[in-house]
Amino acid sequence: MAATVPLGLVPTPLYSRLDALSRAKAWTGWAGYISPVVLDTAEFEYFAIRNQATLFDVSPMHKYRITGPDAEAVVNRLVTRDVRRIGDGRVGYAMWCDEAGMLIDDGTIFRFSAQDFRLCCQEPMSGWLRDACWGFDVALEDESDTTAGIALQGPTSFSLLAEAGLGAAAMLKPFDMAVIEPGLLISRTGFTGDLGYELWCDRDRVAALWDRLWAAGAQWGVRAVGAEALNLCRIEAGFIAAGVDFQPVHGALRLHRGRSPLELGFGKLVHFDKGHFNGRRALLRQHETGCAHHLRRIDIAGFKPAQGALIYHRKKKEVGHVTSGVWSPTTKRNIALAEFRAPFGKDITDDLWVEIYVSQEGQWDRRIVPLAIVDAPFFRHARARATPPGPF
Amino acid sequence: MPRDAFDVVLLGGGHNGLSAAITLARKGRSVCVLERGDRTGGMARSTQIALGVEAPEVAHLLYNLGPRVARELGVADLLETPPLPTVSLAPDGRHVVIEGDAARFADGTAHPDARAFTELSARLRRFAGILARLSLKPPPELDGGLTDMATLGELAGLARLGIDLKRLGRRELREFLRIVLGNAADLVLDEMPDGPLAGALCADAVRGNHVGPRSPGTVFNLMYRLGNGGAPRLPRGGMGALGEALERAARAAGADIRTGCEVARIMVADDRVTGVELRGGAVIAARAVLSSAGPLQTMVMAGVGHFDIEPLRRLRNLRCKGTVAKVNLLLRGAPAVTGLPDDMAPARLLVAPSVQAVERAFNPVKYDELPVAPVLEAVLHPPAGDGRCVLSVNVQHIPHTPAGGWDDAARDGLTGRTVAQLAAHMPGLAALVETAQLLTPADIEDRFGAPGGHWHHGEMGIDQILTLRPANGLAGYRLGVRGLYLCGAATHPGGDVTGLPGRNAARQLLGDGII
Numbered sequence: 020m021a022a023t024v025p026l027g028l029v030p031t032p033l034y035s036r037l038d039a040l041s042r043a044k045a046w047t048g049w050a051g052y053i054s055p056v057v058l059d060t061a062e063f064e065y066f067a068i069r070n071q072a073t074l075f076d077v078s079p080m081h082k083y084r085i086t087g088p089d090a091e092a093v094v095n096r097l098v099t100r101d102v103r104r105i106g107d108g109r110v111g112y113a114m115w116c117d118e119a120g121m122l123i124d125d126g127t128i129f130r131f132s133a134q135d136f137r138l139c140c141q142e143p144m145s146g147w148l149r150d151a152c153w154g155f156d157v158a159l160e161d162e163s164d165t166t167a168g169i170a171l172q173g174p175t176s177f178s179l180l181a182e183a184g185l186g187a188a189a190m191l192k193p194f195d196m197a198v199i200e201p202g203l204l205i206s207r208t209g210f211t212g213d214l215g216y217e218l219w220c221d222r223d224r225v226a227a228l229w230d231r232l233w234a235a236g237a238q239w240g241v242r243a244v245g246a247e248a249l250n251l252c253r254i255e256a257g258f259i260a261a262g263v264d265f266q267p268v269h270g271a272l273r274l275h276r277g278r279s280p281l282e283l284g285f286g287k288l289v290h291f292d293k294g295h296f297n298g299r300r301a302l303l304r305q306h307e308t309g310c311a312h313h314l315r316r317i318d319i320a321g322f323k324p325a326q327g328a329l330i331y332h333r334k335k336k337e338v339g340h341v342t343s344g345v346w347s348p349t350t351k352r353n354i355a356l357a358e359f360r361a362p363f364g365k366d367i368t369d370d371l372w373v374e375i376y377v378s379q380e381g382q383w384d385r386r387i388v389p390l391a392i393v394d395a396p397f398f399r400h401a402r403a404r405a406t407p408p409g410p411f
Numbered sequence: 412m413p414r415d416a417f418d419v420v421l422l423g424g425g426h427n428g429l430s431a432a433i434t435l436a437r438k439g440r441s442v443c444v445l446e447r448g449d450r451t452g453g454m455a456r457s458t459q460i461a462l463g464v465e466a467p468e469v470a471h472l473l474y475n476l477g478p479r480v481a482r483e484l485g486v487a488d489l490l491e492t493p494p495l496p497t498v499s500l501a502p503d504g505r506h507v508v509i510e511g512d513a514a515r516f517a518d519g520t521a522h523p524d525a526r527a528f529t530e531l532s533a534r535l536r537r538f539a540g541i542l543a544r545l546s547l548k549p550p551p552e553l554d555g556g557l558t559d560m561a562t563l564g565e566l567a568g569l570a571r572l573g574i575d576l577k578r579l580g581r582r583e584l585r586e587f588l589r590i591v592l593g594n595a596a597d598l599v600l601d602e603m604p605d606g607p608l609a610g611a612l613c614a615d616a617v618r619g620n621h622v623g624p625r626s627p628g629t630v631f632n633l634m635y636r637l638g639n640g641g642a643p644r645l646p647r648g649g650m651g652a653l654g655e656a657l658e659r660a661a662r663a664a665g666a667d668i669r670t671g672c673e674v675a676r677i678m679v680a681d682d683r684v685t686g687v688e689l690r691g692g693a694v695i696a697a698r699a700v701l702s703s704a705g706p707l708q709t710m711v712m713a714g715v716g717h718f719d720i721e722p723l724r725r726l727r728n729l730r731c732k733g734t735v736a737k738v739n740l741l742l743r744g745a746p747a748v749t750g751l752p753d754d755m756a757p758a759r760l761l762v763a764p765s766v767q768a769v770e771r772a773f774n775p776v777k778y779d780e781l782p783v784a785p786v787l788e789a790v791l792h793p794p795a796g797d798g799r800c801v802l803s804v805n806v807q808h809i810p811h812t813p814a815g816g817w818d819d820a821a822r823d824g825l826t827g828r829t830v831a832q833l834a835a836h837m838p839g840l841a842a843l844v845e846t847a848q849l850l851t852p853a854d855i856e857d858r859f860g861a862p863g864g865h866w867h868h869g870e871m872g873i874d875q876i877l878t879l880r881p882a883n884g885l886a887g888y889r890l891g892v893r894g895l896y897l898c899g900a901a902t903h904p905g906g907d908v909t910g911l912p913g914r915n916a917a918r919q920l921l922g923d924g925i926i
């Protein structure tokens with residue numbers, strides 16, 4: 020038989036490395052690829068992210084390249100923020116919406132030049148981007164399967180890079196990117212809120228890159244991590260996750276399940292003054308008439324993680340729920356992202372309560388605990404911004 | 412210096428552009444109609460087929476211009492002509508004559524299915540009248556929620572439709588719902604055997620669209636035609652006179668009408684229309700632009716980046732395969748029709764001998780091939796002074812571009828087949844032909860810009876009517892950019908010479924308070 024399409028999840032080019040390291044054998048599917056949930060234990064991996072250096076396989080990310088004379092116009096019409104304000108050689112976090120202003124997905128935009136962009140995101144976006152490019156002088160290439168990536172995160176991540184002979188990355192400020200070696204793009208980006216980098220190269224070179232980082236990392240405490248530890252960190256950093264804190268509107272079957280960037284608290288990334296972008300008119304209307312929901316960071320009393328808990332006003336009226344809730348080991352707070360029905364969460368922020376169910380060896384208990392709304396990310400560290408980064 | 416700033420620019424001087432211009436100018440707005448052709452009227456204009464002889468270039472009959480709109484537009488007097496009888500030509504010479512709800516044989520004898528026909532057509536007309544009410548307004552959008560005045564107005568309209576439907580009575584209502592989305596072949600053949608009478612009904616049900624009598628939605632199309640009575644009519648002075656009268660009415664109301672002006676670009680700033688740029692670079696400022704060019708073409712002229720991705724995608728996928736060609740024959744003298752008394756001459760002649768023949772003629776177009784025996788609608792126009800006369804023919808089920816392209820052989824073949832089909836009933840016709848003009852759907856697209864050369868600028872199908880015309884979310888004539896509207900046949904209620912899209916769009920613009 021001729022070439023066949025593999026059934027089920029397919030290995031990324033790093034699967035052999037990960038499998039050799041995995042004690043937990045806990046895998047999940049990510050965009051069709053095999054991806055680790057945990058390799059050792061989530062706690063070990065979490066503390067490695069916060070104290071050492073960690074590697075995470077981001078090859079499954081969807082990557083799209085948009086090039087040509089109209090590339091900037093296409094991307095600016097696609098996303099809500101003004102990509103003309105992102106410098107060449109910079110990366111920007113961005114959101115894109117449907118015609119009703121509801122979030123389709125979020126991701127990072129790599130701006131190589133006004134004529135060359137890469138979009139990195141969780142959801143497959145080929146069809147949507149093809150439609151977005153129609154009528155413009157651009158070429159669209161799906162690089163998802165040809166470009167692989169490794170996220171290197173943690174306070175010693177720069178030291179590890181230097182050790183691996185990639186010290187030239189020292190000059191990268193947060194959200195900078197540069198080709199550090201032929202065929203190796205490094206961006207100072209990540210999902211942890213800490214010092215960190217993402218390394219991008221051709222799929223067939225990524226295993227060698229992994230080995231090089233691994234070898235250099237011994238004295239910097241390098242560890243491989245899975246999605247669970249990363250999830251803890253992203254909540255601490257205050258980042259939202261698709262399918263968890265919002266439902267990507269193209270995948271939502273029911274009416275009114277979509278949420279807008281304004282509702283998710285990203286008004287700063289909606290630049291109404293840049294000209295037309297998808298969903299602008301709907302978002303402008305919402306901007307004028309008010310949001311139906313507010314996603315907020317909250318700090319909850321006690322220490323029991325509040326994932327999925329309902330939120331009440333005056334302990335009576337149900338006004339929202341927790342979308343992501345964890346005990347944060349670093350900040351020692353019970354933190355969460357929560358969605359409120361407007362005006363709660365914005366205009367009404369006091370007398371709000373979380374109802375948490377806890378099981379103590381089969382005995383269920385219900386606790387009503389107060390919450391406080393928090394503006395800043397839960398976890399922030401100066402080392403994440405220092406350039407050149409310290410050795411630690 | 413001609414004036415270069417107006418409240419409204421009408422992009423396109425077809426009859427809908429003119430209807431919009433009249434409606435707006437009468438309300439005191441300054442209006443400029445820009446038409447790229449050398450005459451207004453669009454697909455309803457006339458053309459000089461020979462020195463001193465005018466022929467309807469494309470559309471050749473009125474079946475859908477309602478008296479109310481004609482009065483509003485100031486052209487009601489043109490409609491004071493008797494309706495034309497329809498003659499469904501029969502291969503055996505027993506032609507069927509249809510006048511209103513009555514059918515008989517051409518020799519005056521009774522048709523065995525006359526009663527069934529009368530009942531069916533009366534029923535359809537009653538249903539059609541209800542749908543026609545919906546055509547006088549933008550279709551309901553209902554997206555404002557119940558606290559919105561506009562939505563409440565729409566609901567009131569819908570409630571009226573509901574009341575109209577209720578008044579039908581239970582049995583009739585059930586019948587309406589049973590047939591409205593169905594196909595014409597089943598409807599007609601339930602009531603009468605196949606033959607020229609059934610064929611005529613089905614020819615009317617498919618005319619203009621990429622369908623056969625067995626395609627769903629053809630009953631709706633038939634009702635659409637019947638919405639304003641459905642009696643075919645030549646306006647006083649011929650088809651061209653209508654466009655001229657509309658142009659006169661627009662000028663009288665103060666509109667500035669310019670032919671030979673092609674709009675190259677619609678200018679947008681800060682999400683508002685600011686005017687248009689003509690080919691050649693001249694700029695005309697306007698606070699609103701109403702376009703009767705195709706919806707996608709309009710977006711492209713404004714720059715697709717000004718629109719959301721979804722509506723653009725919907726319009727890119729608008730179904731608009733033109734399927735009707737126009738053949739105009741200049742004849743040295745009036746032909747006689749075998750089996751038809753001479754005084755029947757000003758009639759609408761159909762070649763649609765049976766439902767099966769109509770369905771069969773539809774088959775090849777699916778594969779971009781030409782039908783062997785196309786369905787025809789022919790009108791013999793009153794002779795010019797010298798006895799020469801024009802026979803204009805709508806040839807149904809012709810592909811936009813046949814598989815091998817429109818080379819001379821394909822063109823001559825189509826004209827030849829059309830003449831041959833008619834010559835079967837008009838002996839000696841071929842010898843009478845002095846000039847034959849053919850406009851294929853591709854020609855029509857080139858000449859008028861109608862998307863796909865489509866009769867309605869976009870297929871009239873269940874997925875593209877009412878709130879879905881031209882596409883989901885665009886039924887209110889607005890295109891998103893403030894001040895930019897569609898006003899041509901692609902919008903609600905659809906094509907034919909009705910004046911409705913133009914008039915409705917103009918009223919929507921006035922209602923939106925933009926100018």
Ligand SMILES: Cc1cc2nc3c(=O)[nH]c(=O)nc-3n(C[C@H](O)[C@H](O)[C@H](O)COP(=O)(O)OP(=O)(O)OC[C@H]3O[C@@H](n4cnc5c(N)ncnc54)[C@H](O)[C@@H]3O)c2cc1C
Pocket residue numbers: 422423424425426427428445446447448451452453454455469470471472473474475672673674675703704735736737805855858859860861864865866867868898899900901905906907908909912
């Ligand atoms: C073969 C055929 C036969 C038909 N027969 C009949 C019939 O007998 N009876 C009937 O009721 N209907 C008939 N129709 C349908 C009817 O002709 C149309 O539905 C109707 O004329 C549409 O009117 P409109 O004003 O919306 O558009 P159009 O008549 O198409 O007018 C659009 C105008 O815009 C102009 N334009 C386009 N782009 C530009 C630009 N960029 N700048 C400036 N001007 C521009 C065009 O030149 C054109 O004049 C027929 C259609 C076809 C194809």
